[in-house]
Amino acid sequence: MRAARREAGPAVALGLLAAMAGIGQAICAALALQAALSGAAPRAALWPLVVFAGLALLRAGLGVLMERVAFDTGAAARRRLRSAALGRILAAGPAMLRRHHSAELASVVVDRVEALEGLFARWIPAAILAVLGPALVLLVVLWVDPVAAAVLAGAGLLVPAAMALSGLGAAAAAHRQLAAMTRLQARFVDRVRGIATIVLDGHAEAEARALGRSADELRRRTMRVLAMAFLSSAALDGALAVAIVVLALRYVAALAGGTLEMPGHALMVLLLVPEFFAPLRGFAAAYQDRSHAGPAAEALAALPEPPLAPPALPVRNVAARGVAIAFEDVRFTWDAARGPALDGLSFRVPAGETLILSGPSGAGKSTVLEILLGFVRPDSGRVTLNGADIATLVPSAQARLVGWIGQRPVLFAGTIRDNIRFARPEASDAEVEDAAHFARLDSVAAILPQGLDTPVGEGGYGLSGGQAQRVAIARAFLKNAPLLLLDEPTAHLDPATEAEVLDGLKRLAIGRTVVLASHAAAAHVFAGRRLDLRDGRAAPARGVA
Amino acid sequence: MTALWRIVVLWRPQAGWLLAGVAVSLAALAAALLLMAQSGQMVAAAALGAGLAAPLVLRGLGLARIVLRYGERMATHDALFRALAALRVWFFRGLAVRAAGGLGFRRAGDVLSRLVGDIEALDILYIRIVVPLAGALVLLPVLVWWIARSNVWLALVVGVLFALAAFALPLLAARASWRQGGRIAGAFAALRIACLDTLTGLREVRAFGAEGRMLAIVQGREAGLLAAQHEVAGRAALAGAAAFLAGQAALLAVLVALLFQGDAALAGIAFLVVAAFEAAAVLPRVAAAAGHAAQAAGRVLELADAPMPATHTTSVMPSGSAIRFDSVHFAWSPDRPAVFDGLTLDIPQGSRVALLGPSGSGKSTLAALLLKVAHPGAGRILLGGSDIAALDDSAVRARCAWLGQATHLFRDTIRANLLLGAPPGTAVTDDRLWAALAAARIDEVVRALPDGLDGWVGEGGQGFSGGQGRRLALARALLSDAPVLILDEPCAGLDATTEREFHLALNEAAAGRTVVLIAHRLVGVERLDRIWRLSGGRAVAAAG
DSSP states (O other): OOHHHHHHHHHHHHHHHHHEEEEEEHHHHHHHHHHHHTTGGGGHHHHHHHHHHHHHHHHHHHHHHHHHHHHHHHHHHHHHHHHHHHHHHHGGGGGHHHSSSSHHHHHIIIIHHHHHHHHHIIHHHHHHHHHOOOOOHHHHHHHHOHHHHHHHHHHHHHHHHHHHHHHHHHHHHHHHHHHHHHHHHHHHHHHHHTHHHHTTTTTTHHHHHHHHHHHHHHHHHHHHHHHHHHHHHHHHHHHHHHHHHHHHHHHHHHHHHTTOSSSHHHHHHHHHHHHHHHHHHHHHHHHHHHHHHHHHHHHHHTSSSOOOOOOOOOOOTTTOOOOOOOEEEEEEEEOOOOOOOOEEEEEEEOOTTTEEEEEETTTTTTHHHHHHHTTOOOOEEEEEEEEEEEEOOOOOHHHHHHHOOSSSOOOOOOOHHHHHTOOOTOOOHHHHHHHHHTHHHHHHHTSSSSSSGEEEOOTTTTTTHHHHHHHHHHHHHHHOSEEEEETTTTTTSOOHHHHHHHHHHHHHHHEEEEEOOOGGGGGSSSSSSSEEEEEEEEEEOOBBO | HHHHHHHHHHHHHHHHHHHHHHHHHHHHHHHHHHHHHHHHHHHHHTTOOOOOOOHHHHHHHHHHHHHHHHHHHHHHHHHHHHHHHHHHHHHHHHHHHHHHTTOSSHHHHHHHHHIIIHHHTTIIIIIIIIHHHHHHHHHHHHHHHHHHHTHHHHHHHHHHHHHHHHHHHHHHHHHHHTTOOOOOHHHHHHHHHHHHHHHHHEEEHTTTTOOOOHHHHEEEEEHHHHHHHHHHHHHHHHHHHHHHHHHHHHHHHHHHHHHOOOOOOHHHHHHHHHHHHHTHHHHHHHHHHHHHHHHHHHHHHHHTTTTOOOOOOOOOOOOOOOOEEEEEEEOTTTTOOEEHHHHEEOOOOOEEEEEEEOSSSSHHHHHHHHSSSSSSSSEEEEEETTEEBBBOOOHHHHEEEOTTOOOOOOSBBHHHHTTTTTTTOOOOOOOHHHHHHTTTTHHHHHHSSTTTOOOOOOGGTTSHHHHHHHHHHHHHHHSOOEEEEEEEEEETOHHHHHHHHHHHHHHHHTTTTTTEEESSSSSSSSOSSEEEEEEEEEEEEEEE
């Protein structure tokens, strides 16, 4: 926060200069008015008007400069915060997705960081200027008319008092409003993803109405925030009106009674009233920036701390010979209500060999793979790769060791070629095409309008389930890691394609350690030890296949 | 700009609220102007030794200004949010009508950005453009008339300057920002897509060690957004400065006139001019962002308002549910190879058929055609003897329950997920839900949850294994009364034992319905009347 205040320095200096120019203008205008009302020769009032015009030009220039500076400050802050937020989520890894909707996380990174823009760009300079600007005006008024200065100071003090009162309620309401906003977004992304299901079941109308209800709820919550926030603006309007009415009545009475010798002073004070309130008005406008920023800052603070980087130990024998794996009494629970996923599992896979995990769905096959992928850490027990505990591996080192083909590959926005190259961005075109050929993607690409450069959309539109899976296989081939994890890679393929892909996977498996989770009978083509999982434990061994 | 106008037209049902907001705003503006003019004139008159104006009026105006400003803010914001909510729902409906086949090439992140971001970008349309513009339109003649009572020439000068600040400058700024092409909205959508891509694919990102790359992509998109925002902010600052100078010039003109004329009314006018230009000052700045709003409006309309093929359909239910494909020809797009080329296929009412074929042979396309998600290029599809092209989409879909590869589990309770399968508006007892769950062999899992039917399903069915998710989706399909059950690879991702159990359950649960089972292979326990094999765009009878 202190750093943020220092960053606001240039904006504050420019703001003060503009305030001084404003005071100068009010003085010039009052001098001209007085000259006119006292019937002086027009020539006598010429110089105040010239100065007035010059100061107007100066103020306009200062205003433009100030906005530039404010934008740059806000942009720098957003850049810093957004990278930090995304970095934290990436460090926490896929386990985050079990607790948060991806749209919810995206909204933190995109919208909540955006909501902090005003805090840095406007709130901090405005908060400082709200004290210094009126003080400057007050000094000038004090010199002219001490009573008017007292009136102004009193009206000015009304503003922060009312703001603090309404701000307390506004902060809580802003919190609820942002929660409603995030819920609406998550709900909408989820419904849009499944819109085919909704439409085919004939529920589009009901869902549209439900969406209308949540939008309406959002409106009501937002209005509650605004009802409080607008109270502080009303307090400002009130203070301004009180100051003008009180001062006008005072001067009218004084003039009528003949106790005011300098009518020009009265006009000057009246003209200075808007200048006095202008910084406070800027402060009130920025106050909403601040109340939006509070919950947004909380959401950012709620992101998990990046885990302490374990000391990077070299993994022995990581060459093409493969990696030896050992699970020793490993336990892991996703959700206490559903019981442990792994319940004291132990097994060993020597380097270069294949392990086939079988068992009914929910037996813990995917959990074994997620531990090996480094997505989650075991609750207890030890998992080693080449004798090194995976708890001592940095995530990036673990990721380098592992190739992975899951059940439902995510295809990113871009072409098929981009999606293959995702595995190894520095790969040459020839290498990418090799991988495509290996996964039998080239025959798919041949009939597509733009071949490998065909774009794929949400969930891989334009590619069938089997074709998307082949992209994942091409990725694994391109990555060329010593440990290959296969999570039911052929579940969506027809027997002919499955046989082809299995053949390719067998070639890919040569010289690598492979862990294959599968219940498809076709997995028998893999020669290797079978491990039958039941309720997170190894069922009695049935020997080597 | 026509897009903006169309959005305004869409708001017709909210016109009452919106107009009320404008009316309150005009009243507040009048109070503010009168307060300034009155107090200035009073002081000037007193300085000249003229009589006292009524201080009571001044107090009343002060109070009215406060109350009306508060009322204006509440009224305009409430009206705005009503209009925006209506727009959201309209957008979803439009999307639902056009997007039954899934999102196609549109990314969910992009759609999200459109709904939330673009629709919100339209908020400046009402509060910051329509309302102040209405104020300025009323203000200009009043201002000119008021000043002309004292000095016609001055009225002319101030009027021209006011028109410059309130109309000409905003128009110039709007045209410049329009030319800039709504880069902000595009940059925002790009940033959101990059973030959503990274976070949805967090597993892939981690498995391929792509954290640094994805972060770099997001930072690149952010830089694009900041650059676009920087340009708009710079332009807004310039427009604001120009409007400020117009106001100052007007004030200067009043002061000069005052020097030559020495009229107390002109002193009041000086205060009036200050207040009037302050009210109009918001317009040029907002106009610099109007291009953004116009683009947002265009994008919202483009998605939810795309032309639909004109159809003449009837909601008359066909008498039976026999299905016949009659020489159907279909390709997803003209530049892609035909999926079906003269497909002819008979599925008698109440029969159970399997359609087999390798991936890419058009198995899922067949379901899409039958559900009217896609339309045949040539040939006819008959349901109960009527061409489905002549039937309402909803009538066809009410007859055909669908369990597809892409069947989505929503982030909601198990109950809400199941109820999607039941015909809309019907009451379904818990017993029926449990029966469907039992038929899909998932009841034990649900019973074991602490919240039972009110247990929560995570994103994309998380919290459940792949097999459990499929069985939940099956239970949903079984809840429907539809006489035709289309099962598109219902067992993908299930283990052999569960798959076998699933089919045994299906044999019982779907008794009396027409079952169309689409798969790449059979397990062997399915009870089937007929098996078709799809190849070369046609169906070939395999066995019976």
